[in-house]
Amino acid sequence: MSELITVFEYGYLSSAISNNRCAKISSAAFNYLEALCLKEGESSPSFLRLCSLGGHKALQVRNYVGVIHTPTGQQVEVLPKVSRSDGADSHDHARQALLNMLRHLKEFKHIETTDAQVATRQMPLFEVFIRQFLQSVNTLVKRGLRSEYVRRENNQNFMKGKLLSSKQLKHNLINKHRFYVEYDEYQQDRPVNRLIHSALNKVSAYTRSNANQKLCRELIFAFSEVPLSSHVKNDFASMKVSRGMDHYQKPLAWARLILEGITPLSMQGKAEAISLLFPMEAVFEAYVGSILRKQLKAPFTLKEQARSRYLVEFNHSRWFNLRPDLLVEKHGKPFIVMDTKWKLIDSTKSNGKEKMGMSQADFYQMFAYGHKYLKGAGELVLIYPKTEAFSQPVPFSFDFSEQLKLWVVPFDIADGVQDQSRLILSKNSPFHDFFVTS
Numbered sequence: 001m002s003e004l005i006t007v008f009e010y011g012y013l014s015s016a017i018s019n020n021r022c023a024k025i026s027s028a029a030f031n032y033l034e035a036l037c038l039k040e041g042e043s044s045p046s047f048l049r050l051c052s053l054g055g056h057k058a059l060q061v062r063n064y065v066g067v068i069h070t071p072t073g074q075q076v077e078v079l080p081k082v083s084r085s086d087g088a089d090s091h092d093h094a095r096q097a098l099l100n101m102l103r104h105l106k107e108f109k110h111i112e113t114t115d116a117q118v119a120t121r122q123m124p125l126f127e128v129f130i131r132q133f134l135q136s137v138n139t140l141v142k143r144g145l146r147s148e149y150v151r152r153e154n155n156q157n158f159m160k161g162k163l164l165s166s167k168q169l170k171h172n173l174i175n176k177h178r179f180y181v182e183y184d185e186y187q188q189d190r191p192v193n194r195l196i197h198s199a200l201n202k203v204s205a206y207t208r209s210n211a212n213q214k215l216c217r218e219l220i221f222a223f224s225e226v227p228l229s230s231h232v233k234n235d236f237a238s239m240k241v242s243r244g245m246d247h248y249q250k251p252l253a254w255a256r257l258i259l260e261g262i263t264p265l266s267m268q269g270k271a272e273a274i275s276l277l278f279p280m281e282a283v284f285e286a287y288v289g290s291i292l293r294k295q296l297k298a299p300f301t302l303k304e305q306a307r308s309r310y311l312v313e314f315n316h317s318r319w320f321n322l323r324p325d326l327l328v329e330k331h332g333k334p335f336i337v338m339d340t341k342w343k344l345i346d347s348t349k350s351n352g353k354e355k356m357g358m359s360q361a362d363f364y365q366m367f368a369y370g371h372k373y374l375k376g377a378g379e380l381v382l383i384y385p386k387t388e389a390f391s392q393p394v395p396f397s398f399d400f401s402e403q404l405k406l407w408v409v410p411f412d413i414a415d416g417v418q419d420q421s422r423l424i425l426s427k428n429s430p431f432h433d434f435f436v437t438s
Helices: 027-038 088-102 116-120 125-143 165-172 191-203 210-222 232-238 246-260 280-295 360-373
Strands: 004-008 012-014 022-024 048-053 056-061 064-069 075-079 148-156 179-187 275-279 300-304 309-314 317-322 326-330 333-340 378-385 404-412
Touching: 004 012, 004 022, 012 027, 012 048, 027 048, 027 056, 064 125, 064 280, 075 088, 075 125, 088 125, 088 280, 125 191, 125 210, 125 246, 125 275, 148 165, 165 179, 191 210, 191 232, 191 246, 232 246, 275 280, 280 300, 280 326, 280 333, 309 360, 317 360, 333 360, 360 378, 360 404
Parallel strands: 004 075, 012 022, 333 378, 378 404
Antiparallel strands: 012 056, 048 056, 064 075, 064 275, 148 179, 300 326, 309 317, 326 333
């Protein structure tokens, strides 16, 4: 039976110590993750950092959240740090917030956070993922697996389809009672079904939930006439989802995640341990952008990852593309530049030394955005997640000049309730009325 270990991002894993900052895992699991961490090259996992903690070796989880499943059977659940407190309540809050935000990543738009059982049970992330995959496959099975004609060649005792003359002479020169033929057979053995069957087979070895295990066995039985995929990449490349197969979209999206994963390349090794990892900065950016696009009032529109400006020109070429996370446009022209930062800041530390935990590099970046996108005059916004230590916007602007001002505001993830997520703006901010906040 596998064991679940839960840790927050930037927390630690060790086989020797356990405290509020560090979760204890088995020596075998630690050695597996350490070996990955020590690998050199581009495939080295950026989500772990080998370090020392209390005189012992430890691994620090960095900016990725999600699930790491080690070959030893231990699951490491990495949750976003949306609160400065620890404990079961903060785990549940972080898990719900992450699930809601993941829905706004293109690859995970099929997550259903309104599921009553997900909302009422403190299910680990991995079990939530498996459960929703199984439910999507269950819906598919109820609607019926699609078959297609598959070209076959066989040496048979009866004539069927087209006789292959050259192979007939080669194989049946003596056995003239047999026929080497080519024919089309209507069957469920097609790439989309093989991929889903393979994903079912894979998760059946990892789920710890009795309900998930039971449903998985039932669904595998429904695919008994479908072989497993022998070449996953080839099947994904050759699969055809034709008209009338919309019910295949969700299970196929889940199957891709299960079989290929969202994870550094080095996690895809011979061990075949499932890992679903997400860079938290990208998750937060996608979520904020998706919410603000719906809340902006006309005539304003939101553009994500604008890339039309460069920092410098050199010898008739442009260098260093500037890409703000979010660009509010008015009638197609840049109006407000916004950037999201997944970092916990503390508004009570608003002194010249601590600077609320904000980075000077971020201010330099916003300064460049302001001059290149707004021509040195306008409003800039830095967006941080709302926490107990940063629940209200900074009441004053940071002024690069009299014309160029930067505002620092929190974004309320609202316990994973999408309709309540919003920017928290002070009434004296010049763009307070641009958004629907109720």
